[in-house]
Every structure is written in structure tokens, then in C-alpha cells.
Amino acid sequence: MAYNFLLVDDSKIVRKVMIKALAMTDIQVAQILEADDGAQGLERLKSGKVDLIFLDVNMPVMNGVEFMEHVSRDPIFKQIPVVVVSTEGSDDRIARLTELGVKAYLRKPVTPESLTGTVAQILSKGESLS
Amino acid sequence: MKKLVDEIMQGTVDVLERWAMMMVEPVKADTSIFETDLEFFSAELRFHGLVSGRWVVFCQKPFLDALTSNLLGEPEEGVEADNDALRELVNVISGNLLTLIYGPETVFDLTSPHARALSKEEVGEMFEQTTICLNADDTPVGVSFVPEKVAP
Numbered sequence: 714m715a716y717n718f719l720l721v722d723d724s725k726i727v728r729k730v731m732i733k734a735l736a737m738t739d740i741q742v743a744q745i746l747e748a749d750d751g752a753q754g755l756e757r758l759k760s761g762k763v764d765l766i767f768l769d770v771n772m773p774v775m776n777g778v779e780f781m782e783h784v785s786r787d788p789i790f791k792q793i794p795v796v797v798v799s800t801e802g803s804d805d806r807i808a809r810l811t812e813l814g815v816k817a818y819l820r821k822p823v824t825p826e827s828l829t830g831t832v833a834q835i836l837s838k839g840e841s842l843s
Numbered sequence: 844m845k846k847l848v849d850e851i852m853q854g855t856v857d858v859l860e861r862w863a864m865m866m867v868e869p870v871k872a873d874t875s876i877f878e879t880d881l882e883f884f885s886a887e888l889r890f891h892g893l894v895s896g897r898w899v900v901f902c903q904k905p906f907l908d909a910l911t912s913n914l915l916g917e918p919e920e921g922v923e924a925d926n927d928a929l930r931e932l933v934n935v936i937s938g939n940l941l942t943l944i945y946g947p948e949t950v951f952d953l954t955s956p957h958a959r960a961l962s963k964e965e966v967g968e969m970f971e972q973t974t975i976c977l978n979a980d981d982t983p984v985g986v987s988f989v990p991e992k993v994a995p
Contacts, residue, residue: 822863
């Protein structure tokens, strides 16, 4: 089965690195949508089916916490698993993101190995499949 | 002070090796390690919390070329790609170093990183701060910690 991913990160180079890292895993990718910030991420969610979201925290316009506040209030979007990929290391902020429904947290720099393990574990639980 | 310098060195080496896949060697923190006839570029990120200040990464074009090439697996020309890579580098270094130095229980607010050219005078001023330098893939790069205030 091939999956649709949404990458929300203001850095184009980070999105390219993530796409490259995903290509190096065994995970089958159907489509990767990209967004520069949380607001654009919400628009992308409305435009098509997404199985898993990779989310940065520190972004302009709408940051990752604000994005999760919107997602957690939406009965459909809140079923999509979210993996935070960020430099954010504080326990309090990670706890807040977990409260809002984030399934996993990957600290930048992300390796293909950590990406594979986390994504495979989440997708194998079928949490994203609507 | 030595402990802080060691932590900055350790965290920066770790990021450059693991994220940018660069071969890294610590070198003396001095302007003489840079090319005299090349422009300087920098990215900085401000943080606020228990301590406030900024992290600055500064370098020249050969380091930017090596960084973007390593990250993407192929060379990518253009100022925007260079600035994007440098902004993300300071972002990753800042997050990792703040946690390494102050622990995961300490919350900081981080601003979005900002990239700009740096004059030679400004580079000289970086060496009045807590600054470390490295050769990464044989190209020099510096990282400065510039604290602004300590909460009582």
C-alpha cells in the first residue's frame, strides 16, 4: 500500500531532505504534499487525502502548535497521525504537542533509520487510514 | 567558560556530522582560518527564556556549497538555497545546543532564523564572543553564542 504524506516546514531544503530520506526507506509513497507553514498545511489537508503529517514547530505565519490546535478541533483531520520533526527540545512544549494529538516526535537532525522506525510503527497501527 | 565552549563544540560537531554528513575537525577560533578575499555569510537565531541571546553561524561560499551539496546529494546553485541551508543549520544547532547546555526542562522561545551577509568587522566582533571554529569538509565555519541577559 502506498501512502500520502504532508510535509509542513518553512525550509524548502528540509522538505527536500525529508523527501530524499523517505525515498531511502521501504515505505511506499504515493504522493508528498508540501506546505511552507501551518496555514498552508491546513489548506493542503482540505485538498486531498493525507495518511501522515510531518510537522515543524518553529515556522512563520502559523507555527506547529497553532496548526495542531486547528487540527485537534477538526473531527476528520484529528484522525491523521502527526509526527513532529523539529529542533524543539523542551519537555513542556513536547507535552503540549502530545496533548494536542501528536503521535511521535523526531528531533532534527533526522536520520532515515529513525524516520523508517517511527513511520512504520505508526502506519502499521493503521491509525492514519481513513 | 571552557565547559560552555566544549558543549558548543560537541553539539556543533554532532549536527554537522549527523545532519550534514560532513567530515569535521575543530580548529583555532581565529579570523585567519578564513579566506581573505571571500565574502562572509551568516544566519542568526534569537532565543528568549532563562537566558536570552542569539546564535550566529558564519562562513564563506565554499562551506555553503559543501553544505547544500551534502544535504541534497547534488550541488544546488542560488542564493536562496544557500540562505535556506544556512538558516536551517543555525536552527538545528540552536535547538540542540540549548537543550545540551540548559537541559530539556528549560523552555526557550526561538525566533525564525535570519540570513544575511556579514562584514569583516562584524566577523571580527564575533571573536569577542564565545566562538568556536571548525573545518567541515575542509571549509571553515564559525559558531558564536551571544548572550544578552540572565533572568534574576
